[in-house]
């Protein structure tokens with residue numbers, strides 16, 4: 155079960171296929187896009203991108219936490235090391251990569 | 263901080279959503295029952311404004327509350343929402359509070375000046391309704407002149423540089439064959455096509471029998487949608503997912519779980535298609551306002567309980583289709599824990615045959631304008 159689920163419930167336009175998908179670099183510093191709002195929910199959080207009108211379910215509280223604090227760490231790896239138990243990190247790395255693809259998180 | 267396993271044992275999203283959210287994702291707010299048209303399938307039987315309509319101050323208070331609940335956007339409709347004199351002020355205020363606006367209109371009030379005003383606003387999406395690719399097909403449902411008015415509004419938005427607005431079409435027996443023409447129309451404007459399902463709600467209760475797509479058309483529509491993941495549907499055709507591969511989106515009835523309606527007088531219903539006392543959860547005018555209704559109304563708590571599959575229990579497609587649309591079942595007189603009247607396996611049709619004439623709940627007179635001489639004047 156993936157940690158994020160993109161939803162079309164917001165009737166968002168289809169994802170514009172980025173010509174060259176921004177490759178996600180876990181050693182770089184990322185932050186939540188300023189146009190994204192997070193709303194806590196029992197399963198984690200809902201993330202909404204006001205620009206693209208896309209909605210994504212962050213399906214663990216810990217992931218919501220990581221995303222919220224991402225910009226305070228000097229890299230994604232550092233953020234993961236600070237919050238996520240080692241065995242879980244690959245799944246979180248994948249979740250963050252998909253959030254970067256859909257521009258919910260952006261490199262500084 | 264306890265760690266959550268990233269895999270396994272995590273219930274599916276659909277299961278999680280069935281338990282409800284802290285605030286709705288898809289909130290429709292019909293801000294007036296007044297409308298200059300009288301579409302024969304109008305889900306809210308609109309026509310006359312209701313004298314008890316929320317005042318501007320009350321509407322502002324609702325927006326403040328949606329802001330506090332972090333409702334990201336609201337779907338504004340009616341009636342024809344733009345006939346409220348405070349319409350533009352309300353949407354501007356909503357956007358300024360971080361509650362994005364998507365509004366549905368028949369287009370008749372969108373002139374060049376208003377199109378320019380809309381083009382200058384961030385976070386406002388416009389949906390123009392037409393129900394056919396030509397005036398003949400459209401006007402048979404929406405009234406004489408309504409196609410021309412809608413096209414004129416589209417022209418104004420295009421000239422004003424609004425960007426990709428939406429063209430919203432309710433699928434009927436008479437327009438499924440026009441899908442390629444509707445797609446071409448949208449493409450011509452750089453607009454997005456949005457298709458939604460006809461339900462037997464409001465005045466649609468009277469006309470659904472003649473208007474809803476045939477089984478063959480449902481299959482054709484499903485195939486068309488599977489090939490076009492870019493066409494918006496408001497996730498309204500999930501009952502078609504029983505035909506095979508699931509359509510993209512949330513495949514569940516979201517009523518009271520992720521969806522709800524605030525009507526023009528502030529009453530809160532489980533979804534826009536169930537304007538009936540049985541699905542009225544409360545009012546934004548009650549103490550505690552909307553949040554109280556959303557979180558604690560008996561009706562919504564009940565809708566969030568696991569539902570029995572009833573006659574659908576033995577169906578291999580239940581995971582995909584979930585028994586379909588509650589509103590469609592309710593207003594055709596079918597049990598809520600059984601197949602949708604448009605069940606793609608034909609089970610709904612069989613059951614409909616057993617519903618006695620007059621047994622289906624009446625949507626009531628609503629706010630339809632009685633057809634009298636005085637109403638026709640002008």
Ligand code: SF4
Pocket residue numbers: 461514515516517521532533534535536586587588589590
């Ligand atoms: S009752 Fe029908 S229209 Fe309303 S939320 Fe459920 S499936 Fe959608």
Ligand code: SF4
Pocket residue numbers: 501504573574577578579580581583584585586600601602605606607608609610
């Ligand atoms: S029997 Fe029920 S679950 Fe199966 S396809 Fe028909 S409506 Fe859907």
